[in-house]
Every structure is written in structure tokens, then in C-alpha cells.
Amino acid sequence: MTPHSEDKTPVTLLGLGAMGTALARAWLAAGHPTTVWNRTPARAGALAAGGARRADGPAEAVAASTLVVVCLLDDVSVGEVLAGTDLSGKDVVNLTTSTPAQARARAAWASDRGARYLDGGIMAVPPMIGVPESGGYVLYSGPRDVFDRHRDTLAVPAGTTYAGEDPGFAALQDVALLSAMYGMFAGTTHAFALIRRENLDPAAFAGLLTGWLTAMAPAAHAVAAGLTADAAPEEEVSSLAMQVAGTPTFLDTARQQGVSPELLAPYFELMRRGLTERNEAKNPKGLVDLLLR
Known part of the structure; x- marks a missing residue:
């Protein structure tokens, strides 16, 4: 502990997997009196x-x-561990990690x-914990006053974002x-499979790919705007009808490269449904509502 640990909020941490251990180390390094417990006691040795x-x-x-x-x-473990506590x-x-x-x-x-x-959702992996420049953060939801009371302590391992x-x-x-993220991983996996058998440098292609994905990411704002009830109509840039018309090229290329289309085909099918079931040719954002059951 640091010499000023008596001024820091004490923390109890239950669970010392990779993430729990990283959290505990961050609080210890910042001088917070930290009590730890894990089902496998040996995991607490280094922290002790x-x-x-x-x-x-x-x-x-x-x-x-x-x-x-x-x-x-998981949530079952939470109930089991806290069952006999005051x-x-x-x-x-x-x-x-749990469902809403x-x-x-x-x-x-x-x-x-x-x-x-x-409740919290950790948007980071263990190596990002305790490293401010990593960009990791945790989403918190529940009473605002409880979040505000502990904001400084919770901000030690990673940034904090109040979710409501x-x-x-x-x-x-x-x-x-x-x-x-997994959707992005699926597209990335398919992209590398397409070039896998060609005389192309994967590292050079990765540079093109990350640049392209970065350029496309702001499309999320357009989707959000389209889901806002009073949003003004946007100028059509790339209609759903045009995109659906182009899907055979993607599928043919996959076939010619010997790549399974299983990661792309479900989304292409949703796009086609958007045209036939909702006549959303000028509103690709309608695909969001098409997914709702």
C-alpha cells in the first residue's frame, strides 16, 4: 500500500480471474486498502x-x-457467492458479465x-486495466448517487461511463x-480468407482494412439519426436496392476464391428481406426494425 492508503476508499473484490486480478492490482497500486477472496485461495497469494x-x-x-x-x-456464481453474506x-x-x-x-x-x-460492463481486456492511455472503460448503471459516491475509486482501474x-x-x-465488435470480426475474418491463397502481404492488407473500417465507422451516426422519430430525411448515398444488386459479386468472389460465404450470407439475406418485406429501398436503416421480433 502507499503511505496515504488511509485516505483511500477500502475495496472488497470477489473473484480473482484474469480481470479480477487486474482490478485488484490497480486498486492496490493506487493505495486503496483491498480485501480479496477467490474460490481457489492460491490465486490470492501474489495479491496478498x-x-x-x-x-x-x-x-x-x-x-x-x-x-x-x-x-x-456468471450471474449464478454471484448468487451463490453472496448468498451467505450480510x-x-x-x-x-x-x-x-450478464444479460439486462x-x-x-x-x-x-x-x-x-x-x-x-x-451493474457494470467492462469494455476492456485485462492488460488494459490500470493503463489510462489504453482507452478501456466500464459502463455503470443503477442509482446515480451510488455511482457518484464511488466514481473516483471506480475510475482507478479504467475510465467510467454512466449508462443510466x-x-x-x-x-x-x-x-x-x-x-x-463480433460483426466486425466476422467481416475481417472473411476478408482475410479471400486473400489467403494469393500473393498478397497480410500486413499491408491489414493497413488498408483498418483504414477502411475507420472510414466506415461513422455510418453508425447515420443509423442513429434514422432511428430518431423527428429526424430530417437524409440525402440518399447508397441505397439498399443498389447494395442488394451488388451482392452476387461478393458471393461469386467468395466462390472463386474457395471461401465459404457463411459469414456474409445472413446479412445479405436480411438486406433482401428489407427490400421485399418493407420496401425499404431508400432506407437501409429500416433493417434495424426488421430484426425486431
């Missing part, structure tokens, strides 16, 4: 050597601090036990952002 207090069980760990951070495998007066920050419905149910569960609750009073909003936006 670095100044953390190692609790013998979840109840002891929860009792050590008002601010209790949970970073476990949460009265505690501020529980759950950084376990699970986050809302867990918030009610915590309230019934006398705790205040924030609804406890499910952090999980919702977390999954939405990661879903877009």
Missing part, C-alpha cells in the same frame, strides 16, 4: 504479498468494506438484502457494443 488482505470466505470479505466489487464467472448497507458493484434481465433481477435481489447496487438509472442499461450496451 503485494498488500491485499486475503479473506477466508465471502462473508468475511464483504464485511471488510462498504464498497464490494464482484467479478465472477449485504446491509453495502454498495455492491457487479462487474460480472439478469442485472435488473440482481439489483432487486440486492435491494431486498439492504444493499445499493450498480436502469440497472440493465450497462449490460445491454455492453452486449450491443460487443455484438458490433
